[in-house]
Amino acid sequence: MPIQKVTREEILTKSLEVFRHRGYHNTSMNDLANAVGLLKGSFYHYFDSKETLMKEVLMSVNIFLKQEVFPIVHDTTLPIEARMETMLKRFSKTVFSKDGGCIVGNTILETVNQYPQFKEVLQEILTGWTNALTYLYSHRTTPEYARKLAEQSIMEYEGAIMMAKLFGESYYYKDCYLRAIERLNERTQ
């Protein structure tokens, strides 16, 4: 009976970290294989190509967010602010890494122009995030304005990651986080 050293899940989790840290093009299959303790060749028993792997990494992120993160906004046992806080924290844990990388943002910038096959998942992730935030902001304003606020929060977050990475400071996130919560009180102008 063949030994199985790792599971697909483990590979996806480890690969997510490596891609987040090094980016798509600057990560080699060797880097990924080493990270999970396999040899390059063995990797191809789990995924047929680097592209497929990246796609599945993104898909697993999407599934996780859809199952464990975005539904929080509908948890009526919590006040709106608490739902926002919990969701943002879990989201960050999933897609951001300590060194300032965001798997979603990195991959968009690096690949969307030339690798259309990632675009769909990335769009789904950002749409899911936008919808979740829009739902929360809708409690005190119109759906249209709530959507603008959601987009604004997301864009700020992605920009904050960049600044954090460049200057090695984490206060950019914190400001975003606070503003995202404050915006719950905004109304249409």
Add this chain to the structure above:
Amino acid sequence: MPIQKVTREEILTKSLEVFRHRGYHNTSMNDLANAVGLLKGSFYHYFDSKETLMKEVLMSVNIFLKQEVFPIVHDTTLPIEARMETMLKRFSKTVFSKDGGCIVGNTILETVNQYPQFKEVLQEILTGWTNALTYLYSHRTTPEYARKLAEQSIMEYEGAIMMAKLFGESYYYKDCYLRAIERLNERTQ
């Protein structure tokens, strides 16, 4: 004098476009050379290495911004709003491309962790931008709050580029642009 097919300036300009479109790692010296009509070997008469080239591309962006874009904020013949508008437009023209790429943002995400030699220029660019915006926002609020507004505008912009790239829509920018101008009227809370 020998026949000269291109100038250093042209190479820098074309390379900026290619890097912006394809990213740093996914751009080969061949891509760059073809873009200017040279063979890749000939490229090395102008630049020692891909790294050097990228660094010079970023430096030329920085110089251009410092000379032609950021000084607008001190142009007292224009009202504050007009200065903001002009500056943002020129800035966009320099660092953004139609397909949604921002040479600064892309390069930060792709390289800052592993290529420290680009970090300094990138920091200078973002610091220059932050200072320019802070100066404008300071007219109607405290310097500290003005700085926060500046950072917020920048972060939103970078996030907007990402969204624009992903969804192929340009309204994200426009929203940012309008909010950046509106913020001129904000006061400390």
Add this chain to the structure above:
Amino acid sequence: MPIQKVTREEILTKSLEVFRHRGYHNTSMNDLANAVGLLKGSFYHYFDSKETLMKEVLMSVNIFLKQEVFPIVHDTTLPIEARMETMLKRFSKTVFSKDGGCIVGNTILETVNQYPQFKEVLQEILTGWTNALTYLYSHRTTPEYARKLAEQSIMEYEGAIMMAKLFGESYYYKDCYLRAIERLNERTQ
């Protein structure tokens, strides 16, 4: 287990020949790969770099000499002259090639100034050779004079290789060989 076209040993042996014939700088990885029936890319499964390969080639020569050649001088079942003869013959077989090349001499002249990483092995080889000869010469003279005789024999040999290569004649070696043996009878002056 995967198909294996060659072993590390075979690569080392073939590479020794190619380096000896063509020299270090004038041998390309392609030359080496072809010599063992691989593509140059495949070579890198066995050796990290051309430098590493050359170093290992030299190290394997050193090991072979230490294990199979130099110990002959202590073989008390043979008379001194016979030990000298056997050692010189085996030594020649290892480091010289028919076309007049000596891997040790070639590599010293070509690389010692600019590639210090080969120096140590090369020094070890020549020190080993000097010590072996010194031991034999010591039987009938003082250690100091024996050392001089050893150095003289070695220097002549290296010069003989050069002459042999240049004039396509092998009698230069033979003279050296005979003189090296005659010197066993020399005494301090």
Add this chain to the structure above:
Amino acid sequence: MPIQKVTREEILTKSLEVFRHRGYHNTSMNDLANAVGLLKGSFYHYFDSKETLMKEVLMSVNIFLKQEVFPIVHDTTLPIEARMETMLKRFSKTVFSKDGGCIVGNTILETVNQYPQFKEVLQEILTGWTNALTYLYSHRTTPEYARKLAEQSIMEYEGAIMMAKLFGESYYYKDCYLRAIERLNERTQ
């Protein structure tokens, strides 16, 4: 009127030094051009190729030796020993460099197998040297034995250069030098 920055002689002299230090294959046309203060392209006004240049370097060495060094052996105003001393010193100055390189020895080992066009000059040089030494040694022994002594002295010298280079010691030369002189007193055995 065109300016001439250097003469052919100067190029030959400087190139000799560079080739001696770096070897043939490891010296680029750029290295040579820099050494004489020209740009690569300008070099080709003096020599059509690297090969031609090397050949001319070797030829100029040969001419110099034939005109200024080897004739010393026939200078009857000096005792034999003095002729030997003077000749060896001038010879060393011409073909050896401080860092242990010998243009003749290096070039033989590096090129004779694959660049037959250098072989002839190199053979001429070594034949000239052999003849000069043979002439001196003939004074007290037979021509045949004198020739052997000459060859022995030359081979030792070339080996000494190698040892000197490898161990960074100059006493190897000195020993050779002394033995070459002592041999003037040797007789047929």
Add this chain to the structure above:
DNA sequence: TATGAATGAGCGTTCATTCAT
């Protein structure tokens, strides 16, 4: 399933050489 040898295309870079000016 895991291995690791092998592939072949491509990378960034160097180089000897050419030639219009």
Add this chain to the structure above:
DNA sequence: GATGAATGAACGCTCATTCAT
């Protein structure tokens, strides 16, 4: 004669991928 831009082949090396075992 000198320049330096341009060439094109080759270099050492990396990579995603394949596949016999």
